[in-house]
Amino acid sequence: MKEVEIYCHNTQSRHAYPLGTSLLEISKDLDIQLKNTVCGAIVNHQVRELSFCLVKPKQIEFFDVAHPDGIRMYVRSLVFVLYVAVKEVFPHVSLRIRKGISNGYFCELAGFGRDITEPDIQLIKKEMKRLIEQDIPFVKKGVPTQDAVDHLVREGLDEKAQLFEQKGHLFTSLYFLNDLGNYFYGHLLPSTGYITNFDLVKFFDGLLLRIPKPENFDVLQDAPVQKKLFEIFQEHKNWAQILDVDTVANLNEYTLQKKGGYIIKISEALHEKKIAEIANQIHERNGDVRVVLVAGPSASGKTTFSKRLGVQLAVNGLRPYQISLDDYFVNREHTPRDEQGNYDFEALEAIDVPYFNQQLLDLMKGKEVQLPKFDFHRGQRYLNGDRLRLRPGEILIIEGIHGMNPRLLPMIDEKNTFKIFISALTQISMDEHTHISTSDNRLIRRMIRDSKYRSYRASETIKRWPSVRRGEERNIFPFQENADVMFNSATLYELGVLKKYAEPLLKTVLENEPEYMEAMRLLKFLSYFKPIDDEEIPPTSLLREFLGGSSFLY
Incomplete structure (x- = not known):
């Protein structure tokens, strides 16, 4: 043997x-x-x-299941169980997984015809629990692609079927739970019995599928109501539906018809309109606003947004002056350390908050201040002679990850500030049941920028990403609802453009590197997108911050 x-x-x-x-x-x-x-x-x-x-x-x-890939398996399998339960309880209703929000997944029941009630939710949950108790295996079957497409069409999963057709493979795989087939672009658990904890609750006009905490699967993750974040998601979802570009398959159709430039123009015009509206809101605050705070997670496009906002504020007759919160870092020897003993540059304590506040107070009183600069190589703050005095009509735009944290400006009157939270909230979905992670969108952006401007390999960016995400979860996302306004820096077209830049970088990750599996996951994800040429992206686009070719100086 x-x-x-x-x-x-x-x-x-x-x-x-x-x-x-x-x-x-x-x-x-x-x-x-x-x-x-x-x-x-x-x-x-x-x-x-x-x-x-x-x-x-x-x-x-x-x-x-607590491992990052275990959690992905868990969520995919749980969504499959939810899909089958909805089909059983409400046969004429279509389940749509719209987005990750409030530490869960927002779901809609298309064609329901009325408001969802608590008894409706209990019926679905009861069926889900029945399927889980039966410990039914998830069966993977390799089938001819046309057979898979026909099966998906019969199940009403037209968007998924269209994406399978666009891939052009002879054979593909489907997963079956009883007689219902589906696909979730990744691995599943062995059986339904592996699902040990979940909840389904009413959430705005739909449902929130709740999942356990990775560190303790007996406890569900907190589900804070993120009203502002939900509203910005819905606004862009409506735009995507109006343009008929709410899934990858729809976007691919525009690309195949040589209409990618049209989507680029619409997306960029929408950004310009939103930035102009924000500038108008600031101007309408009767001159009270002296400080505009721009915060957001890594690779959200904060720098370019701040520069474009400055242009729109100038259109309103204001004279903006931009400051980076990074220049107020404490010297390296005073930088706090994390649990592993590494420097924690994303902690608020890494910023000299009293010094920062005193300079803002002096500026708002009309005093001249000497602005600091931070030398990241030496880990020291220094004064290079730059001086600033705020005159009537001048306004500060301050970019930094802690802008929404109420502890950042304890000495500044709130009426003198305007807070903007920016993130890349991916507007399209893979299909009916698979949303696209905003974290993946930002990781791909950052990987391209790190390669172009810092000469980092893709494996280095991937290796650092979990630490970046932990810092964001501690120091950025808990405060995002403090924003006066939120801005979505993602565009409908960008993953089609990023594809041709990211794929060569991901292919440099070697099989013997721990980052290889994440690189393969991202390569598979990007393989579903048809490439979009970037020649029509304007030099002021937020995406130029990552691709190069921006007309702004950084």
């Missing part, structure tokens, strides 16, 4: 198994014990389901 050798990182041991042994069989034989139930494995730096069978020597590391 032929055998294959494996090295298991969990047990730090080598073993030989018969050819064709599944990961599930190996995990049971090795008695892999993790905090939660084992749900998948990293095999030679690629994510695999437990049904995966070995035919060659492999390095294996089993993971549970």
Whole structure:
């Protein structure tokens, strides 16, 4: 009998198994014990389901649902269960997963015909729990693509079917739960019984699918009501639907018809209109506003937005002066450290808040101040002779991640500030049931910018990203609802443009690098987009901050 050798990182041991042994069989034989139930494995730096069978020597590391890829498996599987439950309870209703919000997933029931009630929600939840209790396997089947398309059309999943057709593959895969087939662009759990905790609650005009905390699957994540964020999502969703570009397949159709330039023009015009409206709001505050704070997560386009806002404020007769909060960092020896002992540059304590406030107070009193600069190489703040005095009609635009944090300006009257939160809230979905993560959108932006301006490899950006995200979750997102206004820096077309820049970078990640599996996931994601030429993107576009070719100086 032929055998294959494996090295298991969990047990730090080598073993030989018969050819064709599944990961599930190996995990049971090795008695892999993790905090939660084992749900998948990293095999030679690629994510695999437990049904995966070995035919060659492999390095294996089993993971549970708390692992980032385990959570993705959990959410995909939970959405599949929700889909099947809705089909059973309300056969003529179409489930749509619109966006990630409030630490969950916002869902709509298209064709419901009336307001959703609590009894309706309880019926769906009861059916979901029944499916979970039955511990039904998720069965993956390879089928001819045309057969998959026909099946999806019969199920009313036309957007998914259209995307399968556009891929042009001879064969593809579908997952089945009982007789219902679906696809979620990634791996699923072995069976419904692996789903241990969830909730479904009323949320605005739809539902919120709630999921557990990664660190404790017995407890659901908090679900703060993010009204402003929801409104900005809805506004752009309406635009996407009006233009018929609310899914990847729709966007691809514009590209195939050589109409990508039209979507670029519309998207850029919408940005310009929104920035002008924000400038008008600031101007209408009767001269009270002296400080405009612009905050947002990494790769949201804060710098270009601030510059474009400055142009629109000038149109309103105001004279803007831009300051970066980064220039008020404390010296390196005073920088706080995180749990791992590394410098925590994203903590508010990394900013010299008293010094920053005193300078703002002096400026608002008409005094002249000498502005600091921060030397990131030496880790020291210094004065380079730049001086500023605010005169009538002049206004400060201050860019920095802490702009929404109420502890940033304890000495400044709130009526003198205007807060803007900016993020790249992806406007299109993969299809009916798969939203596009705004984090993935920003990671791809940052990877392109890091390569172009900092000579970082894609693997370096991917490696740093979890730390960046943790900092955002602590220091940025909890305060976003404090904004006077939110701005969505994403465009309808951008992933089609970013594709041709990102794919070559992702392909440089080597198979023996830990970042390989994330690079492969992003490559698969981008493979569904048809490339869009960027020649019609104007030099003032926020996307130029990442691609190059901007007419602004940075």
